[in-house]
Amino acid sequence: MVNKRNLVFVTAAVLAAILVPQVLTMLGEEYLIGTASRIAIYGLAAMSLNLILGYGGMVSFGHAAYFGVGAYVVGILSFHVFDGSSIMGFQGTDAAVLSWLLAIVISALVAFVLGALSLRTSGVYFIMITLAFAQMLYFLFVSMERYGGDDGVIMYNGRNSLPMVDLSDDTSFYYVCLTFLLAFLLLFVLLVRSRFGKVLQACRQNETRMRALGCNVRRYKLAAFVIAGAVAGLAGALNANHAEYVSPDYLHWTKSGDLMIMVILGGIGTIIGPVIGAAAFLLLEDFLPLLFDATGFPTFKEHWRIVFGPLLILVVLFARGGLVGTFSAMRGDHER
């Protein structure tokens, strides 16, 4: 429920997010606006994973596949515009609206097919089969010489074009990413409270009971899987624009692992947790190496994960519910 304290908190958080570029510019750290965009993008991707992982209890270890497919749709369409060639009779496009819409639709379709197959299994088998499908797609893109194979596609035309908004401007691009993030947050709040969201959460708690109550469990799980895939595809499309570059690394299993870490670090099964997790993950990734350099441990600079790994283990062991869970425990909150 939205109580007064939450409303104040949410308003403050949204205002703070809106003021990020101004504050960074004032501090003379404009380059960090890009990091802020990445936080919004990965927050979006991690939230989509959280829908199926945290609410639906589906441990998908291949979520990067949809992130990567969305990114490749944007990358390939941009490539054909630059190359002057066509794909399946289509000249490619640089228009953001069309390109991103296609990214969403195609990653949703891929999620539908892979989800329909994967959801025939459960437990460890589900983890392994989602991982296997994602790796298959990874190697598919590695083998596509036309699109750079291992090296990926550089978007020589730069970011996509959007009417009235200059995406090549980092601040504008950040606001576009933030808009998508906030829109999905709102949608997510509605979704988890709806009849559909309740069914999803009930399936996580007791699937056998749901079946005995007459629920076609697989149909609802597949619908959630497709929604999650579509949103991850959108995040991938945004990330392709951010980096102006797409590579098979977007689909690699370590990327699926990163997304899972963001969800768990921030707070699995919470609404805002994955965004907090994405922020913590990306900021640590950026600043841990600098910190080690500055404090006279240059050996650690390249091996910042030596510290990051144990940190994650500590969170999992001692801060169940992640950063959000710890924070609300401190506030004496019991809702999530």
Add this chain to the structure above:
Amino acid sequence: MSAEPLLRIDGLYKSFGALAASNDVCIDIAPGEIHAVIGPNGAGKTTLVAQICGQLQPDAGTVHFDGRDITLLQQDKRPALGLVRSFQITSIFPDFTALENVAMAVQLNAGHSFHFFADAGRDTSLNEPAMGYLKTVGLQASAGTPAFALAHGQQRQLELAMALALKPKMLVLDEPMAGMGPDETAHVISLLNELKGSVTMLLVEHDMDAVFALADRISVLVYGKIIATGLPEEIRNNAAVREAYLGSEDDADA
């Protein structure tokens, strides 16, 4: 019993390796009847329930419900026909409140759940009927309590409320009184007595007081075989039953 049976189990056979858990089981249950199935531990009672409700598929034999062959019908399609079960081992949604548990059953009975935007937690068309079923089982005071925090007996009552929320024609109750205190047991017996006539029941139960208080007819299952079916007095006085089952308890008249 002239009426067409609501549930007809015919020649049901199910084996696990060399063990025949159901061996040529035949039971007819008339509309409105409460039919109890008793038998010692390991007699195959829960296996029988699982086959009636579609959790397990029999190796041979048929199950007809309401004139329709449902032997191979998927488990999740059966509640829509009016065939609803409860579990021997409590099976609820632990993180939901008691009200949310029942509201979920009401919601599933109300059609598909592809509604993505309206807040289900504030939907009176779900909450009001759900509250009604909680009252029926005597759990309305605990409506806001998370199900995991309910006492064991209360969880059993909740289980029953969820089954009722599906508006069943027939309830398959797998040891509904298991783990209940005497007060709760008495409450559930009177509740099932009130439902008698309007809901047909197959009652698998260990509590002999409950069985003899409720059942119109009783079938005795031993090593997967029905050794007797009859009225309560006939079963009480059946020599084979006394030897196989009641005689092994401390007092046949318990």
